[in-house]
Amino acid sequence: MSTARTAPAAGPGPGRSGRPAQPGEPGEPAESGEPAEATVAATGLTVRYRRATALDGIRLRLGDGVHGLLGPNGAGKTSLIRVLATVASPTSGEIRLLGSRVTARGAEGHRARTAVRRRLGYLPQQFGYYPGFTVREFVSYVAWLKEMPGSAAADAVERAVERVGLADRIDAKVRTLSGGMVRRVGIAQAVVNDPRVLLLDEPTAGLDPEQRVQLRELLRELGRDTTVLLSTHLVEDVAAACTGVTVLDGGRVAYQGTPRELAEAGEAADGGSAADGGSAGGSAAAVAGDSPIERGYSAVLRAHRSGARPHTAGGADSPDDRAGSAR
Amino acid sequence: MIRLRTVRQDRLGRQDRLGRQGPQGRPAAGACDAHVGPELAAAYARSAGTQSAGTQSAGTQPAGTVGGTAGAPAGDAPSEAQCWSVERHVEHCTACAERVSAAVRATGAAPALARLREDVLARAAAERADPEPYSNGVAGTASSDPARSADPAPVRRLPGPGGRFARRRARIVWAAGPALRGPWLVSLVLLAAAVVCAARLTGNAAAQPLVLLVAPVLPPAGVALCYGRYADPLHEIAASTPAGGLRLLLVRTAAVLAVTVPMLALAGALLPAGSGMPGLVPVAAWLLPGLALTLGTLALGSFVGCRYAAAAIGSVWLLSVCSAARGLSARELAGALTHFLAGPAAQCGWAVAAATGAAVIVLRRTSYDFQESF
Numbered sequence: 001m002s003t004a005r006t007a008p009a010a011g012p013g014p015g016r017s018g019r020p021a022q023p024g025e026p027g028e029p030a031e032s033g034e035p036a037e038a039t040v041a042a043t044g045l046t047v048r049y050r051r052a053t054a055l056d057g058i059r060l061r062l063g064d065g066v067h068g069l070l071g072p073n074g075a076g077k078t079s080l081i082r083v084l085a086t087v088a089s090p091t092s093g094e095i096r097l098l099g100s101r102v103t104a105r106g107a108e109g110h111r112a113r114t115a116v117r118r119r120l121g122y123l124p125q126q127f128g129y130y131p132g133f134t135v136r137e138f139v140s141y142v143a144w145l146k147e148m149p150g151s152a153a154a155d156a157v158e159r160a161v162e163r164v165g166l167a168d169r170i171d172a173k174v175r176t177l178s179g180g181m182v183r184r185v186g187i188a189q190a191v192v193n194d195p196r197v198l199l200l201d202e203p204t205a206g207l208d209p210e211q212r213v214q215l216r217e218l219l220r221e222l223g224r225d226t227t228v229l230l231s232t233h234l235v236e237d238v239a240a241a242c243t244g245v246t247v248l249d250g251g252r253v254a255y256q257g258t259p260r261e262l263a264e265a266g267e268a269a270d271g272g273s274a275a276d277g278g279s280a281g282g283s284a285a286a287v288a289g290d291s292p293i294e295r296g297y298s299a300v301l302r303a304h305r306s307g308a309r310p311h312t313a314g315g316a317d318s319p320d321d322r323a324g325s326a327r
Numbered sequence: 328m329i330r331l332r333t334v335r336q337d338r339l340g341r342q343d344r345l346g347r348q349g350p351q352g353r354p355a356a357g358a359c360d361a362h363v364g365p366e367l368a369a370a371y372a373r374s375a376g377t378q379s380a381g382t383q384s385a386g387t388q389p390a391g392t393v394g395g396t397a398g399a400p401a402g403d404a405p406s407e408a409q410c411w412s413v414e415r416h417v418e419h420c421t422a423c424a425e426r427v428s429a430a431v432r433a434t435g436a437a438p439a440l441a442r443l444r445e446d447v448l449a450r451a452a453a454e455r456a457d458p459e460p461y462s463n464g465v466a467g468t469a470s471s472d473p474a475r476s477a478d479p480a481p482v483r484r485l486p487g488p489g490g491r492f493a494r495r496r497a498r499i500v501w502a503a504g505p506a507l508r509g510p511w512l513v514s515l516v517l518l519a520a521a522v523v524c525a526a527r528l529t530g531n532a533a534a535q536p537l538v539l540l541v542a543p544v545l546p547p548a549g550v551a552l553c554y555g556r557y558a559d560p561l562h563e564i565a566a567s568t569p570a571g572g573l574r575l576l577l578v579r580t581a582a583v584l585a586v587t588v589p590m591l592a593l594a595g596a597l598l599p600a601g602s603g604m605p606g607l608v609p610v611a612a613w614l615l616p617g618l619a620l621t622l623g624t625l626a627l628g629s630f631v632g633c634r635y636a637a638a639a640i641g642s643v644w645l646l647s648v649c650s651a652a653r654g655l656s657a658r659e660l661a662g663a664l665t666h667f668l669a670g671p672a673a674q675c676g677w678a679v680a681a682a683t684g685a686a687v688i689v690l691r692r693t694s695y696d697f698q699e700s701f
Contacts, residue, residue: 085567086566086567086696087563087566087567087697088697089696089697106693107693109693109696110692110693110696113569113696114569115569117567117568117569117571118569120567120568122564122567124563124564126563127560127561127563127564128560128561129560129561130560130561141561142561142564142568144570145564145565145568145569145570145571145575146568146569146570147568147569147570189564
C-alpha cells in the first residue's frame with residue numbers, strides 16, 4: 001500500500017525539533033539530559049498486578065509521528081497506554097512526558113501531571129458516558145475537565161467533532177449512536193484540546209472499513225506535530241497509518257522499527273523458512289500472515305518467544321532499547 | 328492553549344494552501360527563492376493589471392503562454408506558475424515586494440488599486456468601530472485579550488436566553504456531573520418524600536430521631552456513588568485530565584452536599600415533632616457530624632478509595648448508633664441523639680473531627696491522582 005511509504009515522509013522524523021515554543025503553556029520543568037524531541041520517554045517501566053506482570057522493564061522513546069503498538073492479547077498494550085496517560089501509576093520505572101517527570105512522587109509529580117494532562121489526549125479502550133449527554137455536551141464536558149478556557153472550548157468542540165466526521169450528529173444523544181460512532185466521539189474528546197501527546201487504545205475497534213480509512217487520514221494529519229501512540233490488533237492499521245511500530249509481547253518490547261522494516265523482517269523470515277522447510281505447501285513451519293507486515297509481525301513474535309535478542313531496526317535508540325527490553 | 332490552536336491552524340492552513348497549489352506550483356518551486364527581476368516584475372504587473380481590469384481571465388491566460396520560462400522576455404506575460412512563484416516570494420522579501428508594487432503602480436491598474444485600498448481601509452475602520460458582526464471569526468485569534476475573547480461565541484452555541492448565564496449554568500451542571508444526574512438524586516428525593524409522608528400520616532414520633540440518625544451517612548454515600556471508576560462512567564477519561572483527582576472529587580462532593588443538606592434539613596423540619604427534641608436540633612444537629620463523616624470519607628478514600636471508605640465509615644456509624652439505640656424508646660433515643668450530636672462538647676468534637684479530615688485531605692492531596700490504585 002502506497003500510504004505506508006508516504007507516511008514516513010509526511011510525518012516528521014525523530015530529529016525534528018523545530019516546533020515553536022509556546023510561552024502561554026503551563027510550566028514544563030525543563031530537564032536536561034533528555035533530547036527535546038522525545039515527547040514520551042519511559043525507562044524501566046514495570047507494572048504488576050497482584051500476581052501477573054503486565055509490563056516488565058519497558059524502555060520506550062517516542063517523538064512526533066504516529067506510532068503503532070502491536071501485540072497479542074495480554075501483551076501489556078493497555079497497561080502501557082494507561083500508565084502513559086497518567087491514569088495508573090507504574091509499580092516501578094520512570095515516565096517523562098513532554099520533559100516532565102510525571103511519575104515523580106509528591107508535589108513535584110502532581111504539578112508535572114497536571115501540566116502534562118492539559119496537553120494530553122487519551123482514548124480508553126472502554127469508556128462510558130452520561131446517558132443524557134449529547135455529543136456536544138460530552139466533548140464539552142471533557143474540554144471542561146481539560147481546563148480549556150470557555151471561549152475557546154465551544155469552537156474547539158465543534159472542530160473536534162467535525163474532524164471525526166460527526167458534525168451532522170453533534171446534537172444527537174450519545175446513547176442513540178452506533179458503536180463506531182461512539183468510538184469516534186471518544187476520539188473527538190481525545191483531540192479536543194489539540195493534544196501534544198495523543199494516546200489511543202484500540203481506536204479502530206468497531207469502525208467500518210471506510211471509517212478506518214478516514215481515521216488513518218486523521219492520524220497522519222495529527223502525527224505531523226503530535227506524538228500519537230495507538231494500540232491495535234490490526235496489523236494493517238499500522239502498515240497504513242504509522243511511522244513507527246513497537247511490538248509488545250509478554251510485557252516486553254519484542255520489536256521496534258518502522259512498518260517497512262517489520263515487513264522486511266517478514267520477508268527475511270519467509271526466505272529463511274523456505275530454505276529450511278522446502279515447499280510453500282508445507283509452510284506450517286513458516287511464519288503465518290497474508291501480507292509481508294503480518295508475516296513480519298509473526299516472525300518477530302516467534303523470534304522473541306524463542307528467546308532470541310529482540311529485533312530492533314536501525315534507529316538512534318536501538319542499542320538502548322535492546323538493553324532495556326532484555327532487562 | 329489558544330495560542331497552540333492558532334499556531335496549528337495557521338500551519339495547517341498554510342499546508343492546505345500549498346497542497347492546492349499542487350500541480351502548477353510544484354514545477355516552479357525552485358524559483359520561489361529567486362528574487363524577482365525588473366522584467367519579471369513588469370510582466371507580472373502587466374498580467375495583474377489586465378486581470379484586475381477584467382480584460383483577461385486568469386483561467387485563459389496560461390494556455391497561451393505555457394512556454395514562458397524564468398527568463399521570459401519583457402513582452403510575454405508570465406506563466407501561472409511564475410505568478411505563483413512571484414506571489415510566494417514577495418510574501419517574505421520586502422525589496423521584491425516594493426519592486427513589484429512600483430511596477431504595478433506604473434500600469435493602468437493604479438487608479439483601480441487606489442480605490443480598492445481606500446475601500447479596504449474604510450471597511451477596516453468600520454469594523455474596528457463595531458467589532459460585533461465579525462467577532463465569531465476573530466475569537467480564535469484574539470487570545471491575548473480575554474475580555475474580548477470571553478464574549479462572543481456562546482450566544483450562538485447555547486440555545487436559550489442569556490448565553491452567558493446559560494453557559495455558567497451548564498458549567499455548574501457539568502461540574503456536578505453524575506451527582507445531579509444519576510439515580511442517586513432520584514432515590515434520595517423519593518426516600519425523603521416517602522419518609523416524610525409516612526411519618527406525617529402515622530404521626531410517628533420516632534421518625535424524627537431515626538432520620539437524624541441516618542442523615543450523616545447520606546453525603547458520604549452520595550460521594551461514593553458519584554466519583555470513582557466504579558461509579559462514574561467517565562472516570563477513565565476524567566482521570567487523564569488536569570481536573571481529575573482531588574479537584575473533581577471536591578467539586579462532586581460540594582454538589583452532593585448542596586443537594587443533600589437542604590433536602591434533609593427540609594425533611595427534618597417537615598417531620599412531626601413530639602419526640603421532645605428542642606427547636607433546630609432535628610434540622611441542623613446532623614450538619615457538623617455529616618460534614619465530619621464526609622471529610623473522613625474523602626480522607627480515608629485517599630488510602631483505599633472512596634467506595635471502600637464510604638462503606639467503612641457508613642457501616643461503622645450505622646452499627647454503632649444502632650447498637651446504642653437498641654431498646655430505647657423514641658423519647659430516650661431523641662434525648663441521646665440530642666446529646667450526642669448537638670451538645671456543645673459533641674459539636675466541638677465533631678468540628679475537630681472535620682478539621683482532622685480536612686488536614687489529612689490536604690496532606691494527601693497528591694495521592695488522588697491515581698484513583699486507579701483504589
